[in-house]
Structure formats: C-alpha cells, structure tokens
Amino acid sequence: MPSLLEALERKYGAKGEVNPSIDDMPVAIFVPKRSPRLSVPTLLVLNDCDIDCAGDATVLADKCADVVELDLANNKLTDWEEVFAILEQAPRVRFLNLSFNRLSAQIQAAQALHPRWDSLSNLVLNSTYVGWPSVLGLLKALPALEELHLSLNEYSYVDLSGKEVNEKDRCEECARLRCDQTEPVHQQLKKLHFSGNPVNSWIEVSKLGYAFPNLETLLVNDCHLSTLEPDPCEKCDDSNGNKKSHDAFPRLRFLNLNNTGLATWDEVDRLAKFPALKSLRVQGWPLWERVESTEHERRLLLVARLPHVRTLNGGGAVPPEERDAAERAFIRYYMEKPEADRPDRYWELVGVHGKLDPLVSVDLRPEKRVQITFTCGDTSEVRTVDVYRTVSDLKSRLERLAGFPASKMRLFYVDQELRDTQGPEEMKYPTKQLYSYNIRSGDEIIIDSKLKHSVSANSTA
Secondary structure, three states, rough: OOEHHHHHHHHOOOOOOOOOOOOOOOEEEEEOOOOOOOOOEEEEEEEOOOOEEOOOOOHHHHHHOOOEEEEEOOOOOOOHHHHHHHHHHOOOOOOEEOOOOOOOOOOHHHHHHOOOOOOEEEEEOOOOOOOHHHHHHHHHHOOOOOOEOOOOOOOOOOOOOOOOOOOHEOOOOOOEOOOOOOOOOOOOOEEEEEEOOOOOOHHHHHHHHHHOOOOEEEEEOOOOOOOOOOOOOOOOOOOOOOOOOOOOOOOOOOOEOOOOOOHHHHHHHHHHHOOOEEEEEEEOHHHHHHOOOHHHHHHHHHHOOOOOOOOOOOOOOOHHHHHHHHHHHHHHHHHOOHHOOHHHHHHHHHHHHOOOOOOOOOOOOOOEEEEEEEEEOOEEEEEEEEEOHHHHHHHHOOOOHHHHOEEEEEEEEEEOOOOOOOOOOOOOOOOOOOOHHHOOOOOOEEEEOOOOOHHHHHHHH
C-alpha cells in the first residue's frame, strides 16, 4: 500500500511538473519550472488511495508546507504514529479528515499528552472507532481545536476521565459507566458531532457538556435517546439525581435531536430550559406519530413551548407574528383540555395574553344527507339522499321508482333557487358525486327514460 507521499506524487507528479511537454512545439516558449511545494494545493484531498503511512519526512515536509486542509478519509491508516508523522510535516493544517480509517489502536501517552499542533482547529474522526483514551490524548495535543467529529463510532458511553475502564464500573441494570465526570477537559471546543452512536442515556451526553464547557453546537441525532431526564437508575450511584437536563450546557446554542426516541411533550419542556439554546432540530420523534395534528399545528405547539428558540428544524428565524399566533393557538388548544393536563407553559402564556375566547368553528363541509324530491312522469316522492353517492349509484337505487333499469335512465338536477332562470341540468357523469352539484334539501331530481326518447325519435322519422 502506498504512503501519503507516494499517493501525493501519483496525483500531482513527483517533481511538481504540472505543465505539458512543449519539446515538439514549433515555437519555443520559456515556462518556468514550478517547485514541488507549489504543485500541491492548499486543500489536499486524497480519499480512497489505500494510504497506510506518511512516507519520507523531508520530501513530505517540502510538499505539504502550505497545506491547510487535508482530507484522508477512506484510507488504510491504523497507526497513530503515522498520523502524527503526517501532522509534523504539515504544520499549517487547520482541517484534518481521518474518517473511515481504522484507528482503534490506543494512542500512547508519550505521543500526545502535551500541546503539539497549535493550528489544527477541525478534526473529523467519524467511523474510526477511536477509543476514549485516544480521544483524551488528542484533546491534550490540540489546544486550538474548535470542532470535533466523533459520529458513527459505536459509543454507548462517554469516558474522558482518563481512568482505566473496568467492567465492574458498569451498572448491571442500565449498562452505564459509573463515572460522575464534571471536570473540564478542553476549553476551546465549540462544535461536537456525535451522531449515530448507540448512547441511550442523557447522563452520558451530559458528560460531553461538562468536558467542553464552551460547547455551542451539539449533534446527537440518530442516537438511542429515550429521554432527556438525567434520572439515574436505582442501582446507579452517580449523584445525578438532583441535576437538570440543561446543567451541563450553559452556552449551547444549536442542538440536533433528529431521529431520537423522544416521545413526550415533557422533553420539549426540558429543552425550553436550556439557557442559550437558539436553534433546534427535533424531526423524526415518536412523539409526532402520536400527536393527532397537522405538521403546521405541531409547529405552532413547538414554537409556543420554546420561547427562546429562534430557528426550528432549519429555515429562517421564527417571525414575531408567527410566535404570537402560536402562543394564542397554544392557549386555545389547552383550553379544551382538563386543567390537570395543562402544562406550566399554558399558565405562563395566559399571564401574557389573558384568557382568550374560543374561535368560532365554521364547518365548510357539505351537508351529508339532504331531502330531495324525485319526479318520474306523474309520480313524485321525497327521499333522504347521501350527497357522497355517485350518480351511477343513485340511478341503481331509483330503478324501482322509475320502473326501468339504470342503464336506460337519465337524471336532471333542478336547483330550487334557479328553477326559473336556469332550468334542469342533466347529470351526465356516472362517477360524479352528488355534492359536487351543490345539492341541498328542497331541490328536485327528474327521472327520465332514454328509451322514450329513442321511440319518439323513430316515430318522427
């Protein structure tokens, strides 16, 4: 398998000559030879190149001296010593993507327990299966790190304590790691991607908040969270009983909880207490399958419950008029509920808007059953008819009254208010429903025979 240096030279040339040969051109043009350093872009992408090591340090340092973004996803790197060798030869790198390299081998303390790379601010380690001791070592070696990606790493717990994990430290009841971690680990980190990990306890997620006290963005979408309540199980002794969901996140502004197992309005009320939260994503919850309302109605209920959230499920900021409408709709929604079912937010909004009159309910649907006069020759009969029946179905039900089959029948609708000005309208279309004629009680339908018209026409001929 090639080294980073070999993969780089295959893509950009060993000597950095990116201009085509001009020996055969009739006119000689002087083209200055570019140095190998200048032939490598500052944004270097080498995905799927089977890279497993760094290569010659001196040559690599010359080529990568100006690289600021390095994408090495989907390669064969397994040894952290090789990763560090690459970083040593690319001192200006600010962004490094190592996703889908198998980097589960533990970093030795001597390799990364002191600050070494002051420029690296964004590190992507998705699906690398890097262990928590190695994550801790990296954090200590990257003092300027602001964004860290740890998605899809099969984390079921969080441990940045630096202590050796023993199976006896796991709770037999809930499988959580007994570790009450509240000490800061990294002060600069502001964005953390933790999506797609099988963590199922908010206590574990809270450890990330305590480790990174200046965290502003957190993505825990597609995780197995069933509640945000930091309530320990009966067998755990981790002193979390008096803590709140938001205690670990005093500066969190953006939170993605899409496709989690949150299923009650209590979870939304807990989110409302996050002191700095401004942007929130909460799509794909089981709660939305249980709430019998439209998507627009659910949004109104969410906006009303989250007074400080400005952006909900993407898009622009919630405008003041939408928030006002949402809060009033919220009051009216819970006015119809028993007092015991009204959340605290209801009383807060009543204090702002007062008790509102219920909206007048106007049912614009057509009357389902109407009384129609059916006339066939000299015979008339008043019947109650379902307006959602089709013309074809109505004909079948009128065969006994008419005395001839539906296939030989013609129907004419007479609007009682337009009788003198418009006259009868033939009901020609068999699949058309009666309500589409704006039919009402008191109107008339005339039954006629196609056969009579056929005989009359033959006689005239």
